[in-house]
Amino acid sequence: LLGDLLSAGVETDEAAVRAATVPPDVPPARAAGDSPSVSGQTTTMSLTATVGAQDVSELTIREPASGPDLAEQGLRFAGFDSIQWPDGAVAAAIEYQYADCAAEPAKTTTDVDTLPDPTAGCRVSGYEVTFTAPPGSDAIGSGAYALLSMMVTADVVEGTEPVVRSNRADATATNSNNQSGTDDSTVNFQIAPLQVFTSLTKQLLPNELWSAPG
Numbered sequence: 001l002l003g004d005l006l007s008a009g010v011e012t013d014e015a016a017v018r019a020a021t022v023p024p025d026v027p028p029a030r031a032a033g034d035s036p037s038v039s040g041q042t043t044t045m046s047l048t049a050t051v052g053a054q055d056v057s058e059l060t061i062r063e064p065a066s067g068p069d070l071a072e073q074g075l076r077f078a079g080f081d082s083i084q085w086p087d088g089a090v091a092a093a094i095e096y097q098y099a100d101c102a103a104e105p106a107k108t109t110t111d112v113d114t115l116p117d118p119t120a121g122c123r124v125s126g127y128e129v130t131f132t133a134p135p136g137s138d139a140i141g142s143g144a145y146a147l148l149s150m151m152v153t154a155d156v157v158e159g160t161e162p163v164v165r166s167n168r169a170d171a172t173a174t175n176s177n178n179q180s181g182t183d184d185s186t187v188n189f190q191i192a193p194l195q196v197f198t199s200l201t202k203q204l205l206p207n208e209l210w211s212a213p214g
Contacts, residue, residue: 024051024052024054024174024175025053025173025181025183039155039156039157039191039192039193040156041153041154042078042151042153043151043152043154044081044149044150044151044152045149045150045152045167045187045189046082046147046149046150047061047148047149047169047171048145048146048147049145049146049171049173050143050144050145051086051140051142051143051144052181054138054142054173054175055088055138055139055140055141055175056133056138056173056174057132057136057137057139057140057174057175057176058131058132058133058172059086059089059130059131059146059173059174060128060129060130060131060171060172060173061128061146061169061171062126062127062170062171063126063128063148063150063167064126064167064168065168067166067168068165068166069097069125069126070124070125071123072125073166073167074155074157074165074191075152075154075155075165076124076152076154076155077123077127077152078150078151078152079117079150079151080115080148080149080151081150082147082149083113083147083149084113084145084146084147085112085113085131085146086140086144086145086146087140087141087144088133088140088141088144089112089131089132089139089140089144089146090110090132090133090139091108091109091110091132092108092109092110092129092130092131092132093106093107093108093129093130093132094106094107094115094116094127094130095107095127096118096122096124096126096127097124097125097126097127098118098119098122098124098125099122099125100122101119101121101122101123104119106128106130115129129146136176137176138176140173146171156193157191157192157193158193159193161193162190162192162193163191164190165188165189165190165191166186166188167186167187167188167189169184169185170182170183170184171184
């Protein structure tokens with residue numbers, strides 16, 4: 001019996017194993033601060049971009065992504081209130097676009113949770129921020145997120161009724177195989193005209209006055 005089993009031999013077959021390659025995903029979440037904003041008032045607009053199921057090597061945020069730029073939306077960039085790099089990032093670059101100044105190369109930094117300032121005296125119309133992992137690695141892991149909270153000052157609007165504007169930003173995650181995924185998010189906001197209301201009361205104290213003799 002044992003000899004029969006040994007002489008029977010073993011049959012083998014090959015099976016193909018396929019690995020699905022799904023591009024990275026990065027759903028951004030938007031939040032507007034005080035709404036409606038008032039002409040001349042400064043408020044915050046925050047964006048959080050979270051890496052999806054796949055680790056990546058780069059995470060890029062564009063503000064705005066398309067449509068009217070910040071200046072056309074009636075917003076003046078007043079700096080970042082809060083910046084948080086995604087875990088695993090070792091460098092960041094920001095390229096500012098200006099409404100009234102010439103284009104310039106991206107500014108870079110390795111100081112975590114910081115970004116270089118725009119050129120003084122120039123009105124920022126938008127920007128693109130890229131966070132990078134060490135070269136050749138996908139060290140920005142699944143679930144890592146970047147937070148940009150920018151301060152904006154509303155331009156003066158005419159009339160008595162608020163105007164409604166939209167702001168669209170997007171985020172792109174790219175892995176070391178150069179696969180990428182992009183998602184966007186839009187927030188609507190209002191800018192109300194500045195209205196001054198006054199109240200005046202008048203009172204005479206005491207309510208009786210002595211007249212001067214003569």
